[in-house]
Amino acid sequence: MTRPTTYRWILILVPALASCSGMKNISPHDPLYTGHSIKVVGPASERKKMLPRVADVPRPEPNTKFLWMRPALARYNMLSDSGRTRKFWKNKITAPVLLSQTKPGQVSAALQNRIFHNGYFNNTVTFDTLMIGQRKAAYQYTITLHTPYRFDSIAFPKPVNDLTQKIQASRTASLLKRGDIYSLETAKNERLRIDESLKENGYIFFNADFISIKADTVTGDHDIRAEVTVKPETPPESRIPYTIRNVYIHADHVRENAATDTLQVGNYFLISQNNDLTFKALQNGIFLKPGELYTSSNYLHSVRYLNELPIIRNANMKFVPRGRKGELDATVYLTQRKRLAYSAEFNTVFRSTNYFGPGIIFSYTDRNLNKGAEMLKINLRGRFEVQISQGNVNPAYELGLEFNYIVPRFYPGFLFGLGEKRLPKTNASAGYNLFNRLDLYRMNSVFINFGYLWSQKDRITHSLHPLEVIFTTVPESSKSEAFMDYLAENPGVQRSFDEQFMVGSGYEFTYNPSHGRNNLFLRAGIDMAGNLLNGIYSASKASKDSLGRYILLGVPFSQYIRTRVDLRYSFNFNQRSKLVTRFIVGVGVPVGNSTTMPYIKQFYVGGTNSLRSFVARSVGPGSEAPPTGYTDLTGDIRLEGNLEYRFDLSGKLKGALFMDAGNIWLFNDDEARPHGAFHLDTFLQDIAVSSGWGLRWDFDFIVARLDFAYTLRTPYLPAGERWATNIQFWDPTINIAIGYPF
Structure with missing residues (x-):
């Protein structure tokens, strides 16, 4: 840009950006509220702990600010009263938050209450108004902490029956620790912990509200004696554990009065209108067994497993006391999806390789191929893409056909002792893919894959592929002259584009927690190819080609070890901003039968x-x-x-x-x-x-x-x-x- 043009932009932008401050209609008599600060007076270690606990108490929130600008407030000032009511501006404008609309006295009381429930029974909270110029103001809240109250002893109920014995036995996992500062939140969580422990031992009708935790402060100087008791009004049915008597499975629960068939297998009853799901397929996902104690974890695993089946739209369970005292009947209600699905998906894709263009995918899905909730999915896809780079237009197109067969369990089952609760899947896939870079080359690839996928603790996923076979070829007739010249000058690149067989296996581990203020994500994997083949060929003293390579079906097979790690961590400063980091490392090592990595694995x-x-x-x-x-x-x-x-x-x-x-x-x-x-x-x-x-x-x-x-x-x-x-x-x-x- 020329200097005069730059000056004109400055003359336009400076006043425009200044008007975005949102201060247009603010009066010195009622300043704009810009926020607050909290000062904690007390030991340094306690100040650091207390600030996050009270940070969300002060209200209201000031107008959102970016640098010196308040865009939503500025837009509000630009609109008339009638314009502000239009639907288009909803969530795009905010009225000014003025000092007169704040209630610092109530905020101080709320802060004092929050601190009280964190063990500082004797505390003081004051506030000061800080003027920022003539038309802006903020508050500073000062919290003075005195000696906190700590747990001196924690008494659990005497083990006089099975219920109190279970509570007493779980005390080693108690969240209430002698010497810890009292916290109402910790006391509530302790009740939830006891309730969860009891539900893992058959007490399905127990509730955390039936637990009372009394805190007595008269036993010493800033000491608390906590007593855990079961409330007297706890109902009789909540005081006993339950075992499962019968399990009733409604395989296609749609109409209450529809004609059904019932299949009894022991204490299981499969009730079905269409008989389109086998008993074995559903029994695999029900972990509450007749004659066994009810546990909340088995209930959650059952619902989760059944909801993961491709043919199931929704699964839920109900429990009713039946038979003798302490016995339950469990009823499973399943709602099914349509078995067959056909779809055509039109899309426009922006790839990380800067290719973009329209595409289409035709899909056929059978969600219950063999009445065991197995899924067959066939995809036929095509895409035309263009890459625009430094003024050059590079066209390409892709065609592919893929078959996926997914079994909702380990197959063969005897290979693994991991248990069905991990939501296991066995996947067999095969396909063909054609990628044609019209300016350079055409690559054909055929693949076969057999593997397993299972999860662990809702955060960890494992993917194991014992067999991966890929065959790639780039026909000589498809290579452009410029590409052939480049390959001639770079033999290493040439070898990566040679016809190759890849026969190997792979494993991938994913850790992805779904909650927490700061989130860690980790994906790590390793895949190997050709090592077993090389060993077999070497042991059998097979012949090699002129380049010293073993040949499989007329083509040299690839041999390599490839590892990769993708580590991400996000620092969430608040609900509106965060810093996200990523570190990637990948290493591929050609060994034995290969001197370069295959192109598609680089x-x-x-x-x-x-x-x-x-x-x-x-x-x-x-x-x-x-x-x-x-x-x-x-x-x-x-x-x-x-x-x-x-x-x-x-x-x-x-x-x-x-x-x-x-x-x-x-x-x-x-x-x-x-x-x-x-x-x-x-x-x-x-x-x-x-x-x-x-x-x-x-x-x-x-x-x-x-x-x-x-x-x-x-x-x-x-x-x-x-x-x-x-x-x-x-x-x-x-x-x-x-x-x-x-």
Whole structure:
């Protein structure tokens, strides 16, 4: 931009941004309330603990602010009274929060009450009004902590019957500890713990409200004597454990008076209108067994397992006392989905490789193939895509056919002793895929996969694939002249595109907790190919080809070990902002029968979810300069780190500031790419760095993302010129994508 144009933009933007402060109609007689601060007077360790406990008490919340601006308030000021009532502006504007609308006296009382219930029975709370200029004001609340009250002793009920014996036996897991500061929240959680423990021992009709925890403060100086008792009004049916007598399964519960058939197997009764689910398929998912004690965990496992079956829309259970004292009948009600489903899905995809374009998927699904809730799914897909890179248009299309057969249990079952409660699935899949980069090559691939998937503790998922077979080929007739010239100059790349068999296995571990203020996500995996085949060929002293490779069905098979780790952690500062981090490491090692990793198993960086100022596959390996006209660069090793600060702007609109750093490398030295191998003492010199800002429209069911990225460091430039010195703010790399980058 020329200097006069820059000045004109400044003259326009400065007044416009200043008006976004939202102070237009604020009077000095009733200032704008801008928030509060809380000061805790007391021991340093207690101050640190108390602040998070009282942070959510002060009300009301001030107007949302971004930098110096209050966009929602500014929009409110710009609209007339009638305009503010229009549906379009709902959740996009907010009225000013004025000092006259606040009630600091009530807030002080609420703070005092919250502190009281955290063991500080003698405390004081005061507040001061702080003026910020003439038209803004805030409050400072000062909390003075005195000596807290601590638990001196905890008494549990005497074991005079089975109920009190169970409570007494669980005391070792008690949340009430001698010497701990009293907390009402801890006392409530202790009641819930006792209730949960009893429900694991048959007490289905017990309730946490039947437990009383009395706190006596007269036994000493700031000491509390806690006494846990069962309330006298606890009903008789809540005081005894229950065992399961009969289990009734309504396999297709839709109409109450419809004609049904009943199949009895022992104390199980399968009641069905259509007889389209076998007894064995449903019994596998019911862990409350006749003659066994009721437990809440078995109940939850049963409902969860049945709801996971593809043919089941909804599953619930009811329990009614029947027969002798302490016996229950369990009734399972299942609502089924339609067995057969046909669908056509039209979509537009934005890939991390900067390819985008329309696609279509035709699907056929049978959710109950053999009356055992097995699912067969057949997908036929096609997509036409275009990559626009540095003014060049690179077209491509993809066609694929895939068969998936999923059994909701381990098959064969004797192979695993993990138990059905882990929601196991056995998956067998096969398919064909054609990817044609019209400007470079055409790749055909056929795959067969057999594996298992199971979960653990709602947070951990395991995926084991004992058999993975992939065959890839790139016909010579499909290669462009420019691509063939590049392969001729780079024998290592040529070998990665050769016809290859991959016969191996893989395992992946995922840890993904669904709650907590700060969230950790971990995905780690390893896959290996060719090792068993190499051992067999070596033991049988099979012949090799001219390059020293063993041949399988006329094609050399690949042999490698490949590991990968994806670690993410989010620091949630509050409900409106958080810092999300990601670290990725991947290492592929060609061994034995291979000197390079197969192309489809190599790593790359760049694109909408990686180094966002670089086109996908346009960086690396190492500090190698990308060849002219070819942006499909891959490597054996990947290291990448990402930081992204996410914050709310207004309504569904969110903002982000981000930084990406990383690269790919070769595991072995390559004469054609002398700067591409990984070396521990020099790899930091090969790091590419990008940074930028972005906008996200988060509609809950979908996230539209627009990122503006700038290159800070280019590893393949000459030494001394790799760090950018003249960043053009108005000329970023623009990334359009669906979903968050990580």
